[in-house]
Amino acid sequence: MPRIGIPRALLYYHYFPWWEAFFVSLGAEVVISPPTTKAILDRGLEHAADDVCLPVKVAVGHVLELKDRVDAIFLPRLVSVAAREYICPKFLGLPEMVGHSIKGLPPLLSPGLNLYRGGSPYHFFAALGRALGYPPWQVLAAYRRACRVQQQYKRLLESGLFPEEALAALRGRHDAAAPRDTMGSPLVAVIGHPYNIYDAFVSMDLLGKLGRRGIKVITADSLSEENVCRGAAHLPKRLFWTLGRRTVGAAYHYLQWGRVDGMIHVSSFACGPDSFAGEFIARRAHRMGLPFLSLVLDEHSGEAGMVTRLEAFLDMVERRKKYREEGSAS
Numbered sequence: 001m002p003r004i005g006i007p008r009a010l011l012y013y014h015y016f017p018w019w020e021a022f023f024v025s026l027g028a029e030v031v032i033s034p035p036t037t038k039a040i041l042d043r044g045l046e047h048a049a050d051d052v053c054l055p056v057k058v059a060v061g062h063v064l065e066l067k068d069r070v071d072a073i074f075l076p077r078l079v080s081v082a083a084r085e086y087i088c089p090k091f092l093g094l095p096e097m098v099g100h101s102i103k104g105l106p107p108l109l110s111p112g113l114n115l116y117r118g119g120s121p122y123h124f125f126a127a128l129g130r131a132l133g134y135p136p137w138q139v140l141a142a143y144r145r146a147c148r149v150q151q152q153y154k155r156l157l158e159s160g161l162f163p164e165e166a167l168a169a170l171r172g173r174h175d176a177a178a179p180r181d182t183m184g185s186p187l188v189a190v191i192g193h194p195y196n197i198y199d200a201f202v203s204m205d206l207l208g209k210l211g212r213r214g215i216k217v218i219t220a221d222s223l224s225e226e227n228v229c230r231g232a233a234h235l236p237k238r239l240f241w242t243l244g245r246r247t248v249g250a251a252y253h254y255l256q257w258g259r260v261d262g263m264i265h266v267s268s269f270a271c272g273p274d275s276f277a278g279e280f281i282a283r284r285a286h287r288m289g290l291p292f293l294s295l296v297l298d299e300h301s302g303e304a305g306m307v308t309r310l311e312a313f314l315d316m317v318e319r320r321k322k323y324r325e326e327g328s329a330s
């Protein structure tokens with residue numbers, strides 16, 4: 001039974017159940033790297049190119065974490081995950097960057113996923129199954145099962161669960177129907193790439209800090225693809241970067257919706273798509289008078305500064321909510 005390593009980084013937060021169900025259905029054992037720590041980041045910093053963004057450096061650290069524990073590491077070459085759109089080029093070059101900068105790696109499983117011209121992701125999984133030596137009938141059955149699991153996972157995310165909760169729910173270890181105790185709490189939209197928001201080390205535990213302060217949080221993943229598309233349709237031109245479109249589309253949807261009390265945009269320093277998406281969102285939020293906080297992360301980000309800005313932002317959010325409630329009661 002081959003042991004396949006999956007780094008807990010980048011699009012792990014979107015696609016892990018899809019990938020895991022495929023490998024497990026084929027009889028492989030899946031090993032995930034542990035949650036990000038300072039040591040993982042430091043190892044990534046030693047091996048990654050200097051000018052890449054923090055999430056890629058973190059991903060390199062996760063590959064190193066798996067290196068001596070598995071027979072192969074799954075590091076897909078993601079080109080496009082939606083028709084007429086591209087994913088960030090850093091995903092495309094990641095297998096080469098990792099392969100050239102880390103010595104002694106086990107084989108990398110890096111099939112290409114390119115849905116720019118539409119079509120089915122089956123070819124991606126078929127290439128993966130071939131590389132592992134499984135017969136086509138077994139690969140097809142594993143692919144079908146993996147797609148069902150991924151659909152279930154997406155539904156759980158859209159019901160408001162965060163990825164780790166949705167994964168636990170898939171495994172029967174979390175009550176998907178249990179609401180968070182946030183009645184009457186301010187509602188804050190946290191917008192940004194999943195690998196920035198849900199990685200507690202990278203985000204300096206932003207979601208945990210908000211939760212402990214009694215803030216209810218929604219993210220782009222709580223929205224259906226239709227709502228994200230409707231939000232993005234307010235842009236004068238169609239965005240062809242999937243991650244940028246999801247960020248702007250979700251933010252515009254929540255701004256239009258009018259029920260959020262504040263918005264936080266989390267982005268990576270040195271990220272092209274984030275720099276323009278953040279500007280679009282900030283301008284619209286300011287025009288609408290919504291409390292808005294922009295957090296730009298890199299390996300030098302300090303928690304003390306972030307906490308001070310977050311506190312000031314939350315004071316604004318709570319004050320605005322109180323005024324609005326008093327205004328509607330009088």
Ligand code: SF4
Nearest residue numbers: 053088090268271272
């Ligand atoms: S979209 Fe931005 S943060 Fe994400 S991998 Fe690309 S450059 Fe890095």
